Amino acid sequence: xxxxxxxxxxxxxxxxxxxxxxxxxxxxxxxxxxxxxxxxxxxxxxxxxxxxxxxxxxxxxxxxxxxxxxxxxxxxxxxxxxxxxxxxxxxxxxxxxxxxxxxxxxxxxxxxxxxxxxxxxxxxxxxxxxxxxxxxxxxxxxxxxxxxxxxxxxxxxxxxxxxxxxxxxxxxxxxxxxxxxxxxxxxxxxxxxxxxxxxxxxxxxxxxxxxxxxxxxxxxxxxxxxxxxxxxxxxxxxxxxxxxxxx
Numbered sequence: 001x002x003x004x005x006x007x008x009x010x011x012x013x014x015x016x017x018x019x020x021x022x023x024x025x026x027x028x029x030x031x032x033x034x035x036x037x038x039x040x041x042x043x044x045x046x047x048x049x050x051x052x053x054x055x056x057x058x059x060x061x062x063x064x065x066x067x068x069x070x071x072x073x074x075x076x077x078x079x080x081x082x083x084x085x086x087x088x089x090x091x092x093x094x095x096x097x098x099x100x101x102x103x104x105x106x107x108x109x110x111x112x113x114x115x116x117x118x119x120x121x122x123x124x125x126x127x128x129x130x131x132x133x134x135x136x137x138x139x140x141x142x143x144x145x146x147x148x149x150x151x152x153x154x155x156x157x158x159x160x161x162x163x164x165x166x167x168x169x170x171x172x173x174x175x176x177x178x179x180x181x182x183x184x185x186x187x188x189x190x191x192x193x194x195x196x197x198x199x200x201x202x203x204x205x206x207x208x209x210x211x212x213x214x215x216x217x218x219x220x221x222x223x224x225x226x227x228x229x230x231x232x233x234x235x236x237x238x239x240x241x242x243x244x245x246x247x
Contacts, residue, residue: 006097007073010066017059025052025129032127041122044136047129048115056131057111057143061104064150069096071157078164107146114139 028050032038047053073096077084114136124133131140 014063021055074161
């Protein structure tokens with residue numbers, strides 16, 4: 001039973017690791033701020049050696065790769081049913097799961113090696129050590145592309161398997177559809193979350209720091225033109241600059 005649901009177990013482990021990234025580094029940063037060691041420049045390896053990115057890199061890539069393997073299994077099951085029933089054993093699933101773990105481990109080792117051999121002595125002015133301060137730009141792009149492509153592949157594969165299963169006889173497709181739906185839904189949500197992470201963060205930043213952006217957004221919601229507010233804002237700035245008492 002454990003081997004039968006080993007892929008769901010890997011997805012759960014990956015989500016736990018990714019969730020740990022939101023907690024453990026935050027606690028460590030607060031501790032450094034309290035001790036007065038948070039400020040000061042640090043190198044790429046100085047951040048990577050703290051291990052913050054282990055949770056984010058390994059967790060997200062493990063989830064993405066496992067979802068892709070699960071979708072591939074569903075496609076194989078509906079396209080080559082007889083062969084699947086013969087060769088898709090618990091041992092085969094365990095081997096595929098072990099391969100996922102090793103591939104993600106290889107990616108993690110690559111992250112550490114590229115950070116270790118980076119020649120820059122200082123990459124940021126504090127010890128926040130996010131992904132931009134812990135890995136080289138090339139690896140960061142690879143990490144984003146890897147996660148997004150795996151999730152898109154998982155969604156497309158699951159959708160294909162779902163449509164094929166729907167076209168089968170009613171007796172055969174009930175079990176197949178019930179096993180494909182979770183992978184289809186989760187992969188679709190993951191595609192949206194991964195691809196829109198920058199959009200969400202920038203929108204939150206504008207909401208928190210941009211008074212003009214908030215005013216315009218409020219006018220748009222109320223079906224008003226925000227250009228008047230922008231013009232008024234520019235005129236106020238111009239008046240302050242031309243006024244004798246302006247600083």
